[in-house]
Amino acid sequence: MAKGNGVERKSHAVQKGVSVMDLIFRILALIGTLGSAFAMATTNQRLPFFNSFTQFKARYRDIPAFIFFVAANGIVSAYLLLSLPFSFFHILRSSAQRTRLILMFFDMAMLVILTAGASAAAAIVYLAHIGNPNWNWFSFCRQFHSFCERSSGSLIGSFVAVIFMTLVIILAGVALARRA
Numbered sequence: 001m002a003k004g005n006g007v008e009r010k011s012h013a014v015q016k017g018v019s020v021m022d023l024i025f026r027i028l029a030l031i032g033t034l035g036s037a038f039a040m041a042t043t044n045q046r047l048p049f050f051n052s053f054t055q056f057k058a059r060y061r062d063i064p065a066f067i068f069f070v071a072a073n074g075i076v077s078a079y080l081l082l083s084l085p086f087s088f089f090h091i092l093r094s095s096a097q098r099t100r101l102i103l104m105f106f107d108m109a110m111l112v113i114l115t116a117g118a119s120a121a122a123a124i125v126y127l128a129h130i131g132n133p134n135w136n137w138f139s140f141c142r143q144f145h146s147f148c149e150r151s152s153g154s155l156i157g158s159f160v161a162v163i164f165m166t167l168v169i170i171l172a173g174v175a176l177a178r179r180a
Contacts, residue, residue, distance in 0.1 A: 015094035018175045023087040025164045025171065030080040032161030033114065037073035039154035040066055040121070043147055058140075058147040065120040066151070072117025073158055076110045076165075083107075090175075097176060104172040111165045118158040125151055 043066075044059040060066040083106070086099055128148055131139040141148035 015175060015178060016091060018171050018178075019087070019090040019094055022168055022171045022175075023084070023091060025168045026080055026084060026087050029161045029164035029168065030077060030084075032157045032164065033073045033077040033080065036118075036154040036157035036161065037070050037077060039150055039157065040073070041070050043150040043154070058144040060151070063124055065124045069117045069121035069154075069158070072113045073161075076114045076161070079106065079110050094175075100172050100176055104169060104176070107165060107169050107172065111162065111169065114158065114165060115162055118155060118162060121151070121158070122155055125155055 040060050044057065060070065083103060086103055090096055090100060125148070127137060128140040128144075128151070131137050
């Protein structure tokens with residue numbers, strides 16, 4: 001009987017460890033998505049053309065994929081913030097399965113939204129850096145260095161958040177499989 005009790009305590013400790021890792025990964029994903037949304041939303045650059053009155057502007061609002069990127073990261077940030085209390089609940093009560101399953105479902109939906117936003121913005125950033133000579137689209141980043149660096153940096157944060165969201169889903173699957 002003592003041996004079974006020790007195994008049960010070890011299983012509870014593993015579940016609690018999985019729940020703590022879930023909380024940490026959620027917080028890291030929140031930081032990535034919030035930082036990415038903020039960095040992209042504040043990205044703009046002006047270049048003078050002939051004089052200071054005539055200027056070229058580069059703003060994230062001018063590119064629909066960047067607007068979608070900011071919206072997707074904002075939605076996922078809000079979701080992650082709202083899911084933190086449930087993650088705390090799972091630390092206190094490791095045996096909760098329904099809330100884990102519901103969170104896992106919404107985590108997958110948020111991962112899809114986040115990946116779609118990051119991928120759409122990545123395609124535009126790629127074109128901005130490389131261009132497409134076949135279509136006479138020249139590299140946009142030759143002139144707007146600051147704009148391109150900042151938008152590229154925000155993509156990095158978003159793709160790091162994709163990795164953390166994937167790890168959150170894997171941890172939820174592990175926690176549910178251990179209870180089955």
